[in-house]
Each structure stands twice: as C-alpha cells, then as structure tokens.
Amino acid sequence: MLAEGRIRCFKGEADWPAFRDWLVSGSFSQVLVLADTHTAALALPRLEDKLGRRFDPLIIPAGEPSKTLDQARRLWEALLERGVDRRALLLLLGGGVVTDLGGFVAATYKRGIAFAPIPTSLLAQVDAAIGGKTGVDLGFGKNLVGTFSSPAAIMTDPAFLATLPEEEWRSGLAEVIKHGLIGDAGLFARLESLAGPQDLAGEDILAAAAFKREIVARDPFESGLRRILNFGHTIGHALESLALEMGAPIRHGEAVAAGMRLEGWISSRINGLPSADLVRLRILVRRIFPPLPEALFRADRLLPYLRQDKKNCESRIGMVLLSGIGEARHDALVDEELVAECLHAQAAGQA
Ligand SMILES: NC(=O)c1ccc[n+]([C@@H]2O[C@H](COP(=O)([O-])OP(=O)(O)OC[C@H]3O[C@@H](n4cnc5c(N)ncnc54)[C@H](O)[C@@H]3O)[C@@H](O)[C@H]2O)c1
Numbered sequence: 001m002l003a004e005g006r007i008r009c010f011k012g013e014a015d016w017p018a019f020r021d022w023l024v025s026g027s028f029s030q031v032l033v034l035a036d037t038h039t040a041a042l043a044l045p046r047l048e049d050k051l052g053r054r055f056d057p058l059i060i061p062a063g064e065p066s067k068t069l070d071q072a073r074r075l076w077e078a079l080l081e082r083g084v085d086r087r088a089l090l091l092l093l094g095g096g097v098v099t100d101l102g103g104f105v106a107a108t109y110k111r112g113i114a115f116a117p118i119p120t121s122l123l124a125q126v127d128a129a130i131g132g133k134t135g136v137d138l139g140f141g142k143n144l145v146g147t148f149s150s151p152a153a154i155m156t157d158p159a160f161l162a163t164l165p166e167e168e169w170r171s172g173l174a175e176v177i178k179h180g181l182i183g184d185a186g187l188f189a190r191l192e193s194l195a196g197p198q199d200l201a202g203e204d205i206l207a208a209a210a211f212k213r214e215i216v217a218r219d220p221f222e223s224g225l226r227r228i229l230n231f232g233h234t235i236g237h238a239l240e241s242l243a244l245e246m247g248a249p250i251r252h253g254e255a256v257a258a259g260m261r262l263e264g265w266i267s268s269r270i271n272g273l274p275s276a277d278l279v280r281l282r283i284l285v286r287r288i289f290p291p292l293p294e295a296l297f298r299a300d301r302l303l304p305y306l307r308q309d310k311k312n313c314e315s316r317i318g319m320v321l322l323s324g325i326g327e328a329r330h331d332a333l334v335d336e337e338l339v340a341e342c343l344h345a346q347a348a349g350q351a
Contacts, residue, residue, distance in 0.1 A: 122172025
C-alpha cells in the first residue's frame with residue numbers, strides 16, 4: 001500500500017486543472033468511470049465538464065445492496081469486455097458504496113489497476129474514500145471481504161454535495177462530529193454553531209478529510225492510533241445490526257451519532273470526560289439527529305452484538321473513550337454491566 005503522503009490529493013474547485021494534467025501525464029491506457037445510478041445522473045455532468053471530455057460510465061444500482069461479490073464479478077467482466085489492461089485507471093464517482101466496491105474491483109482486476117476516488121457524498125469525502133480500505137459485504141456481514149489498497153489519487157470537491165439529499169448530509173455529519181471529538185476541538189466548536197447539516201462549510205469538510213488522512217498516514221494498517229476513528233462505532237455498529245435484524249434499518253450516521261452519545265456517557269464515568277464536555281456532545285448530537293426507537297436500546301438485544309466486536313478482550317468490550325473534546329484513547333475495555341447501566345440511563349433520558 002502506498003504511504004498516504006504519496007497519494008496525489010486534489011481538493012476543491014481550484015484543483016481541477018491540476019487533476020486534469022495529472023490524468024494526462026499519467027499515460028493511462030484508458031480512463032474509465034464507475035458511478036451509481038444517482039451519481040451517473042447528478043455528478044457525471046460536472047466531472048465531464050471539469051475534465052473537458054465525455055465518458056461511457058460503468059453504472060451500478062445506487063445503495064448498499066450493490067456492495068456484493070456478484071456486483072464485483074459483473075464489473076470485472078465489464079472491464080474484460082472493454083479490453084481494459086493493467087495500465088488503465090478507474091475513476092470512482094460516488095459515495096462510499098462506489099468507492100468501496102470500485103476500489104475492491106480495481107485492486108483485484110488483473111491483480112490490480114490504478115484507481116482514483118472522486119467522492120460525491122459527505123460520508124465518502126470525509127471518511128470512506130480515505131484510508132485504503134476497499135471491500136464488499138457478505139450476506140448480512142458488512143465489509144467482510146476486501147483489501148487495503150491505495151488509490152493513485154483522490155479528488156475531493158465539496159461542490160458535488162449540492163445535489164446530496166439532507167438525510168445523507170446528516171449521515172456524513174456524524175463522522176465530521178466524530179473527527180472533532182477525537183482530535184480537533186476547534187472543528188467541534190464550529191459545528192456547535194451549525195444551523196443544520198447542509199450548512200457545513202467546504203473548509204470544514206476538507207479539514208475533516210485531512211484529519212482522517214493524517215491519522216491513516218501515521219497508522220495505515222490500524223495497529224493502534226487509527227482505531228480512535230472507531231469512536232461511537234462499537235455501540236453504533238451494534239445498533240445498526242439490531243435495527244437490521246428488527247426489519248427497520250437505520251443509517252450508519254444515525255447509529256454512530258447515538259453510539260457517540262452513549263460512549264461519551266461511558267467516557268464520563270470511567271475515563272475522566274468532564275461533565276461539561278459530555279453536555280456539549282449531547283446537545284450537538286440531539287440537535288442534529290432525531291431520536292432512534294427506544295426498542296433499540298435494550299441491553300438483552302444489544303449485548304449479543306456488542307459481544308461480537310473485534311476489539312473485545314477477555315469478555316470485556318473494547319471501546320474508544322474520550323477524556324475531553326478533542327482527546328481520545330483507543331484501548332479501553334468496558335464491563336458489560338456498565339454498558340447495561342448506560343442503556344438504562346439512556347432510557348431515563350440521562351445519556
Ligand atoms: N472504506 C472505508 O473506510 C469506509 C468508511 C466508512 C464507510 N464506508 C462505507 O461507505 C458506505 C456508505 O457510504 P455513503 O453513505 O456514501 O453511501 P452511498 O454510496 O450508498 O451513498 C448514499 C446515497 O447518496 C447518493 N449520492 C452520493 N453522492 C450523491 C450526490 N452528489 N448527489 C445525490 N446523491 C448522491 C448515493 O447514490 C446513495 O443513494 C457503506 O458501505 C460503508 O460501509 C467505508
């Protein structure tokens with residue numbers, strides 16, 4: 001995998017000419033575009049306009065159900081049919097589904113061709129397109145098959161977000177809030193004065209993306225520091241899985257937002273998070289995210305999922321905890337009893 005610092009990063013309106021020059025100077029045998037049904041209609045015209053050329057994109061249906069081996073196989077076959085060789089470049093124009101699936105297809109086709117994400121959802125711009133994790137889901141298990149593979153370049157242009165629906169902005173905002181909480185108190189403070197998800201400034205999107213790049217550069221294979229990016233995700237993933245099992249799926253960002261609130265409460269109990277900081281976290285999360293159904297917060301339903309978490313050790317639950325806004329540790333282990341207590345506090349409106 002390329003060191004994060006060696007990946008060419010292009011940002012915002014001003015970098016399009018440089019991105020265009022990079023495409024030309026790369027002497028790629030072909031430049032192809034992968035998009036989903038939404039981004040083919042809404043984002044491709046801007047890409048074509050900025051690059052001054054037309055594409056015949058590979059298109060997948062929008063949404064998580066496309067992140068499968070079947071879909072990967074269809075794309076491998078389409079690349080073969082188009083005579084794509086190992087010197088080609090695949091541009092990934094879309095949200096996290098396109099960048100995860102497309103990165104996986106590129107990393108494995110003929111043992112790997114170059115790819116470059118052009119993320120078009122907030123979640124992909126600040127999170128999914130950064131860090132080299134590619135992959136597909138297997139049955140109900142998310143991201144169970146995949147690779148660590150570096151893109152050749154990434155082009156992040158917040159202008160693509162103009163057509164993004166509000167609920168997708170909200171989902172991506174959870175990760176931006178998380179970046180503030182685990183490492184950038186200034187960013188968190190600016191988010192506290194946001195009127196709504198769509199008011200997020202382009203500079204803050206680019207700052208949140210740069211923050212993740214910096215963490216990944218220091219720990220590319222998630223052996224330590226990079227785990228802080230999982231703040232809110234231990235309980236968040238369990239909520240997401242339980243909601244799926246109950247037949248009423250919730251968005252990743254909604255689950256992470258609730259997870260951050262609860263893991264914040266646990267941080268204040270055992271990791272010294274000052275109560276004033278916990279209050280700030282709760283106010284921001286509750287203002288942006290509508291409450292989730294109470295049925296999701298039952299310990300007897302949630303704990304079985306928490307017990308499967310990869311970070312667990314000796315029947316304690318591995319978690320990232322805060323010690324202040326902008327300060328996190330990644331190696332905490334939490335007793336199940338405390339998680340159950342936290343869920344009771346949530347039910348009583350105290351977490
Ligand atoms: N690889 C990683 O490190 C990583 C990190 C976080 C999440 N992920 C993955 O990312 C995926 C979620 O990403 P997502 O929320 O972007 O999902 P997504 O790709 O499904 O995009 C969400 C929706 O927004 C639409 N969309 C995207 N850009 C648009 C635009 N500019 N205008 C209008 N609509 C647009 C998409 O078509 C889709 O309907 C999950 O599969 C998750 O596992 C990966």
